Amino acid sequence: MSLRVPLSQAYGVATFYHFFSLKPSGRHTCVICLGTACYIKGGKELLAEAEHDLAVHPGETTANREVSLLTARCIGSCGLAPTVVYDQEIAGKVATESLQKQLARTSCCRLA
Amino acid sequence: MEVSTDSERLQKYRKMIVELLFSERNHICSVCVSNGHCELQTLAQRLDITHIQFPYRYPKVEVDASHERFVVDHNRCILCTRCVRVCDEIEGAHTWDVVGRGIEAKVITDLNQPWGSSDTCTSCGKCVHVCPTGALSEKGRSVAEMHKRRQFLPYLTLMREERG
Numbered sequence: 001m002s003l004r005v006p007l008s009q010a011y012g013v014a015t016f017y018h019f020f021s022l023k024p025s026g027r028h029t030c031v032i033c034l035g036t037a038c039y040i041k042g043g044k045e046l047l048a049e050a051e052h053d054l055a056v057h058p059g060e061t062t063a064n065r066e067v068s069l070l071t072a073r074c075i076g077s078c079g080l081a082p083t084v085v086y087d088q089e090i091a092g093k094v095a096t097e098s099l100q101k102q103l104a105r106t107s108c109c110r111l112a
Numbered sequence: 113m114e115v116s117t118d119s120e121r122l123q124k125y126r127k128m129i130v131e132l133l134f135s136e137r138n139h140i141c142s143v144c145v146s147n148g149h150c151e152l153q154t155l156a157q158r159l160d161i162t163h164i165q166f167p168y169r170y171p172k173v174e175v176d177a178s179h180e181r182f183v184v185d186h187n188r189c190i191l192c193t194r195c196v197r198v199c200d201e202i203e204g205a206h207t208w209d210v211v212g213r214g215i216e217a218k219v220i221t222d223l224n225q226p227w228g229s230s231d232t233c234t235s236c237g238k239c240v241h242v243c244p245t246g247a248l249s250e251k252g253r254s255v256a257e258m259h260k261r262r263q264f265l266p267y268l269t270l271m272r273e274e275r276g
Contacts, residue, residue, distance in 0.1 A: 006205075006207075007232065008206060008207060008220055008221060009209050011209065011224055012220070015211045015212050015213075016212070
């Protein structure tokens with residue numbers, strides 16, 4: 001009650017805004033843009049690949065708490081479509097292979 | 113300036129909005145506690161709605177009967193948020209609020225927990241009586257037995273204002 005806000009209101013706000021999460025996030029984040037441009041340029045294939053590689057659905061974190069897989073409506077870098085944001089860093093014109101590589105690198109951290 | 117509030121086009125849009133409300137969740141009047149005393153039903157009758165032109169979504173939503181005296185049936189909720197407002201503005205408890213957004217939204221008590229386990233609910237029942245449909249009802253009411261009593265509301269607000 002230290003927020004001095006009713007419980008239900010706090011819960012409502014936390015679930016309304018995408019930047020709030022009720023689940024602990026992973027050490028790394030991988031945001032795949034699914035805006036129109038990215039979607040057309042292969043965003044959904046990238047998402048399918050990431051879902052397969054990490055064995056999680058969007059909005060979830062891998063069991064070892066290493067990577068959170070997220071999606072975005074549009075990150076405003078449509079010229080670079082399809083885009084993926086790894087730990088706040090934008091990668092443009094991402095191919096499935098480079099996504100695989102990046103995710104594999106994250107899994108190296110996981111082993112270390 | 114001439115303002116028209118009852119043109120054919122407006123009637124069409126009104127109908128459409130009410131039909132969308134019906135198609136969003138599971139409003140089955142014949143088995144509803146508020147059958148015959150429901151604002152949504154009355155509205156549909158007034159607008160001559162005989163069928164819904166949109167496909168029903170048939171969402172799977174729960175009924176929470178954990179409260180000692182009241183039941184919340186999310187199937188009948190139209191998210192008008194009257195319960196949220198009366199609980200916050202009149203009762204002052206703010207037990208209700210809306211969780212999520214868009215089609216996922218629903219009303220919750222406290223931290224999305226069963227109503228019966230809510231610490232803030234005073235069991236005053238104002239939410240039940242302002243609810244326009246059968247979403248909130250008194251426990252033990254069967255089909256068409258739930259009459260909402262709303263006369264107390266203007267009286268309550270008047271008394272509060274006078275005490276200032």
